[in-house]
Amino acid sequence: VSAGRAVLAAVFSGLFWCGPAWAGDTALGEKLFDTCRACHALDPQQGGMSGPHLAGLKNRTVGSAEGFDYSPALRAARDQGLAWDEARLAAYLADPDAMFRGGWMSAPGLDREDDRAAVARFLMSR
Numbered sequence: 001v002s003a004g005r006a007v008l009a010a011v012f013s014g015l016f017w018c019g020p021a022w023a024g025d026t027a028l029g030e031k032l033f034d035t036c037r038a039c040h041a042l043d044p045q046q047g048g049m050s051g052p053h054l055a056g057l058k059n060r061t062v063g064s065a066e067g068f069d070y071s072p073a074l075r076a077a078r079d080q081g082l083a084w085d086e087a088r089l090a091a092y093l094a095d096p097d098a099m100f101r102g103g104w105m106s107a108p109g110l111d112r113e114d115d116r117a118a119v120a121r122f123l124m125s126r
């Protein structure tokens with residue numbers, strides 16, 4: 001009986017932690033986004049940044065922020081019709097040049113896979 005209880009307790013605490021862990025992930029992503037703010041705005045009206053604005057990134061076509069002068073590599077991706085999702089963004093953050101050879105963004109220095117996933121999730125959520 002007590003073994004059964006231990007299993008039940010483990011299952012319930014697992015369920016209990018699912019929600020808060022996910023919410024924490026988005027909050028962590030927002031915090032980590034601070035490393036991107038030097039170059040990226042979340043407000044589409046804000047000009048004067050060295051990178052394109054990142055508003056509404058979910059399913060947004062690569063290289064399509066109006067008025068931003070992209071590298072040939074990102075323009076080629078746009079012409080292929082590639083779009084951003086969580087997995088593509090997480091991979092881009094790991095090694096931008098591997099995904100779009102000759103592009104102008106250097107790796108933002110998020111060494112942990114979890115951190116890259118959290119930033120990607122945050123950006124896809126807004």
Ligand code: HEC
Pocket residue numbers: 032033035036037038039040050051052054061062063064065069070071073074084089093102103104105106108110119
């Ligand atoms: C030092 C400046 C700089 C930093 C820091 C930086 N980026 Fe970038 N980013 C750029 C530039 C410049 C481009 C355009 C690349 C090109 O045209 O090849 C870009 C492009 C992008 C794109 C493609 C946007 C589109 O319209 O297709 C995404 C997504 C992106 N960055 C996300 C991030 C995230 C997330 C971070 C932080 C973890 C980050 N960047 C940090 C400069 C930066």
